[in-house]
Amino acid sequence: xxxxVVVPIYNEVENIPLLHKAVTSVMQQLGRPYELILxxxxxxxxxxxxxxxxxRQDSCVKVIEFRKNYGQTAxxxxxxxxxxxxxxxxxxxxxxxxxxxxxxxxAKLEEGYxxxxxxRKNRQDTFINRKLPSKIANWxxxxxxxxxxxxxxxxxxxxxxEIAQELQLFGEMHRFIxxxxxxxxxxxxxxxxxxxxxxxxxxxxxxxxxxxxxLDLMTVKYFIQFVVSPMKLFGSIxxxxxxxxxxxxxxxxxxxxxxxxxxTGNPLLLLTAISALMGVQFLFFGMLSELCSRIYFASQxxxxxxxxxxxxxxxxxxxxxxxxxxx
Numbered sequence: 001x002x003x004x005v006v007v008p009i010y011n012e013v014e015n016i017p018l019l020h021k022a023v024t025s026v027m028q029q030l031g032r033p034y035e036l037i038l039x040x041x042x043x044x045x046x047x048x049x050x051x052x053x054x055x056r057q058d059s060c061v062k063v064i065e066f067r068k069n070y071g072q073t074a075x076x077x078x079x080x081x082x083x084x085x086x087x088x089x090x091x092x093x094x095x096x097x098x099x100x101x102x103x104x105x106x107a108k109l110e111e112g113y114x115x116x117x118x119x120r121k122n123r124q125d126t127f128i129n130r131k132l133p134s135k136i137a138n139w140x141x142x143x144x145x146x147x148x149x150x151x152x153x154x155x156x157x158x159x160x161x162e163i164a165q166e167l168q169l170f171g172e173m174h175r176f177i178x179x180x181x182x183x184x185x186x187x188x189x190x191x192x193x194x195x196x197x198x199x200x201x202x203x204x205x206x207x208x209x210x211x212x213x214x215l216d217l218m219t220v221k222y223f224i225q226f227v228v229s230p231m232k233l234f235g236s237i238x239x240x241x242x243x244x245x246x247x248x249x250x251x252x253x254x255x256x257x258x259x260x261x262x263x264t265g266n267p268l269l270l271l272t273a274i275s276a277l278m279g280v281q282f283l284f285f286g287m288l289s290e291l292c293s294r295i296y297f298a299s300q301x302x303x304x305x306x307x308x309x310x311x312x313x314x315x316x317x318x319x320x321x322x323x324x325x326x327x
Contacts (some may be wrong), residue, residue, distance in 0.1 A: 002033035006079030012093040013046040022099045037079045042069030073174040080164040088164040090157045097156040098194035105158035114186035118156035118193035183224040234286030241279035248272045
């Protein structure tokens with residue numbers, strides 16, 4: 001299995017030579033074809049020049065340079081889309097992930113898994129602003145998505161390239177890669193990996209990212225459960241609104257008949273009208289979302305299912321795919 005090692009780089013000029021040496025040593029010992037894709041995410045500290053020097057010295061090094069800082073998710077997406085080998089290994093540029101874990105993760109891929117993600121069980125970070133928020137976030141994400149995981153924040157992952165290039169990452173969704181891959185039918189496994197203290201530079205993460213993680217979690221929950229059929233979500237909320245409207249309307253009528261309560265001054269009458277209007281709105285939201293979902297899948301030449309393999313009719317599948325691209 002050949003390997004594309006993808007590393008996002010942002011202001012890591014001191015770490016780049018050490019990273020290259022560590023990854024190269026591991027990959028040469030493995031004896032597999034490999035490429036090291038370094039994605040410069042708008043660094044301003046001399047990382048660009050260091051990457052250019054590496055690319056001139058080592059033909060296995062490939063560099064992608066962004067015009068500005070777009071974030072780790074965009075850098076990972078660019079690297080995975082540019083990968084040409086059988087598998088993709090994602091690695092941080094700060095040397096806290098250990099490249100010596102790569103052979104173990106590739107061995108897991110060869111056991112039949114599609115994605116192997118790391119668990120920094122003995123994480124070498126500060127507790128208050130790094131480890132504690134991470135533990136809370138991982139617990140919440142696992143509960144909301146139903147995906148058992150200890151450490152979604154670990155960048156170190158090994159993925160089959162066909163799976164990696166199916167993923168469409170936006171915002172800061174790189175931490176949800178295992179969940180998104182699992183949603184696409186990938187077989188995932190979590191393994192314990194090494195973790196080292198940062199030697200150079202400063203961390204780009206902190207407790208301020210908590211809000212963004214929560215917002216991304218809501219987006220991922222919607223995608224994995226409702227993007228194919230959004231009417232299940234909006235229609236259910238709309239029906240609940242109609243039920244609330246019916247119950248409040250019935251209560252208003254009962255109070256008028258039994259006790260002579262003035263309906264126009266009864267707040268339940270207002271609740272009846274508002275709930276009915278909200279029910280209609282959510283039903284229309286559901287219809288519009290269904291339409292958007294169909295447009296999305298059609299415009300991206302995607303289906304709402306994935307195929308692991310085919311037998312005896314690969315040529316027909318290729319012909320149909322070519323016809324879709326041509327049209």
